[in-house]
Amino acid sequence: MTAFELRDLAGTTAVVTGAASGIGAAIARLAAELGMRVVLADFDVDRLDEVARGIAATGAEALAVRCDVTDPDDVERLAATAYEAFGPVRLLVNNAGIEGTGRLWELSPDTFGRVMDVNVSGVFHGIRTFVPRMLAAGTAAHIVNTASIGAVTTVPAQATYCASKHAALALTECLAIELAAERAPISVAALLPGPVHTAIYETAEADGAAGTAARERMETYLRENGVTPQDAAQTMFDGLAAGDFWIFTHPERADELLRNRAERLTGHLTPG
Template sequence: MNARDIFGGGVAVITGAGAGIGAGLARHAHRLGMSVVLADIDGAAVAALRDEIVADGGAAVDLACDVRDPEAVAALAERTYRDVGPVRLLINNAGVEQFGYLWDTPVANWNRVMDINVSGVFHGVRAFLPRMIAAEAAAWIWNLSSIGGVATVPLQAPYIVSKHAVLALTECLRLEVQLAGHDDHIHVQAVLPGAVKSNIFEAAGGVSADLAGADVDAADSQRDAMLAIKAGAMDPLDAAEVLFEQSAHGGFYLLTQPEQVRSAMTERAESLRTLTPPQLRNKGRFESAEH
């Protein structure tokens, strides 16, 4: 079966749908014939995307939602099931970046990354999965990790930590769904994008010159390096098509650029197998990019 056979006619809920890979996933879900619920803290962005999809003959609802707030995510689930219908696909995508040395990172910036990238996924699972289980119909959960979820990268530690956490959360969730006996209709999948065009680097946090001794130049240099990589990154709509087809074929790890991400996985596995500590490359810069 292909992606249209599986997902067409269903409801997709996408957090962080206002830009980047989230918007690409929403547009492709619409092309497959799904009704889409567009959630983002940027209400204007998802309203514009809703208008675009509706103008193209699709069904879309936009909701401003801060995934850091469990009550807001619970309200998103309540409204979706009440006004749109049972969810066939939940995509926990919302995410932010952070640059700079870990010891220079403002506490507020650390909390922002963890609250959005990790707790946002947890809130999504907690709000939607019990309803999916109760519906007893086939349903999918995609949690957005990253190539950074299988890598070690200097000057992006909060983001990398968060994406390792999302991958572990998703792997554990898969086992728990199996243990509880719901894997006959609940499909949990981990998404690991490589370099996909988005505004995540422009919107990323950095370090403040007000913090004594903070190396602002290092943070800015890493941002510039990631922006340079973005120029050759994958189009979000192309990435979405790849992910939907992989999901339809039943894979657990969904990879936008299989060769690139598999290479990072292999390197990570070999480092763990041989107990090799992380090594700097190219003066500490990382030559891949996240979603």
């Protein structure tokens, strides 16, 4: 991807899903600080409105849109509203994501289905809805899909989350290849956060004793070791400006995990 200056984003429009809290809210706030008009989308209307009001109070243009990313009609309404209000979208961040913990045989179909719907279908609906509009505009644009360090590794009692993020990363890689083949002026990046202090585990469904233990363990770990959502958002924008496809919040840890996974794959080793 081509590098650019972040100041070039001023006066353009960003759409961020999962913007009511955590990394999504931080990305929306930073986009506004960069001078962008921001459309915030989330299912949690009350918290979304609070974030949007906070951004608007700084003098930035912000619009909150209730959106269930698992519903293609909702995502279509989000796009129509964004384009009608602020014009062409320069930056789309498909960030909405949830967790679900538990051993595979103890997971409920509802937990598994909900995590896959939000984390995978939500990204797909965002791509399917916004990319044709971006292509029609014919101007430079950027798409960032939030995956996870879990997209390149596997963790017990977090299988549904890892599976969903592996899928989200695969969608992102395929999108980058497809747009490059079309010579489209649209860059694609994958944001792979490591531990970030958000409420993702506080709201996670936990099935079975192992699921409850994993949720509690990870909630404590993020609280004690996670970087702030603001740090993660800054890392995303820095990586985007640098023209990076792979954007890791914890690059050293990511490199270690990637080496381990590569060794297992190339060595045909049993997972462990």
